[in-house]
Amino acid sequence: MYSQGLIGADGRTGETETFLAAFQARIDAEEKIEPKDAMPEGYRRTLVRQIGQHAHSEIVGMLPEGNWVTRAPSLRRKAALLAKVQDEGGHGLYLYSAAETLGVTRDGMTEELLAGKAKYSSIFNYPTLTWADIGTIGWLVDGAAIMNQIPLCRCSFGPYARAMIRICKEESFHQRQGYEIMLTLCRGTRAQKAMAQDALDRWWWPSLMMFGPHDAESSHTEQSMAWKIKRFSNDELRQKFIDATVPQAEYLGLKVPDPAMRWDEALNGGKGGYRHGPIDWDEFWRVVKGEGVMNRDRIAARKKAWDDGAWVREAALAHAAKRATGKVAAE
């Protein structure tokens, strides 16, 4: 997981027309931009923000799933869930190090998250109430993240693109283990199938919101597309996700909770696609602004982990310093 359409980008930039045109020419020629290259301030700022939000999403995303590690129904499920949560931690770390190449510090990014100044994907502010939620998250949330992330492998900024290639290789198992959980539940008892349907009912709309606001309301999309940070618009990615997911729900024998959902021949340039009903953007913005069920818990958990780990970080540094001076003395 888990990038979401970037929230609150600021692509303003103050360079000369000549500088911007030369930079744009490099982008248009599909050249990758590397950390020490000259770049517009707006490009740098947009990337710091996007990679930072993405990294925080991976780290906070460990919490709702970590919630079920001790209660996984079998050893097989527990091993898979542990491996998945560990991957998400790794994704966060790849991404933090990509952001650091742009001159921000890890500690600075962590402080912003803990102070509630940095955003992360709003999907993680929903609670994981039943085991079926773990299946649904793998299937839908990782599925949505994959849609978002595959084009990011071709992002114009080298370190971000390289991190995304590693991440995308690892995501496919996440989605498959989730769908396998759903299949097992749907082939199980009536109560198990009902649990699967209930989880789909709760996660469907938040998953669609992961792609961010509609293109018409997404002011920064155009600049990000021109700089090839982004390759597809929010609505294009959301449509791809819906078209891929609706048949998967049918296979499970589950119903997507959208009474307006229908096949529309005209979509996707005449190839047809599933047209969805209206998305409740008020809910999206409420959750983004901190009023989701779990916003406070998530930040509190991160803060506790950071504070409780302080003595370990201090001790490790003290140990390293002592060993370094010991070596010098011995020479």
Place this chain on the structure above:
Amino acid sequence: MAETPLWEVFIRPRNGLAHKHVGSLHAADAVMALQAARDVYTRRGEGNSVWVVPSVAITASDPDHTDEMFEPTGDKIYRHPTFYEIPEDVGHM
């Protein structure tokens, strides 16, 4: 408190290949950097050897001077085998 130092991580996928840069991480010392590199960058058999190097130890060429740095090689086409004309009768050389 001081920030935990940054390390660059290099992995050799298998014998016969060179170590390749894969990313970076924070660790207090070399031993912990190696362990963290194992956990972060080799969860699926990505390699059989890891190097960690303190990021501050790396001296890099300046991208603003890329042209001056690498331009001298541009016009030395006589460094390439195709510059030399050998009759076909001589055979492969």
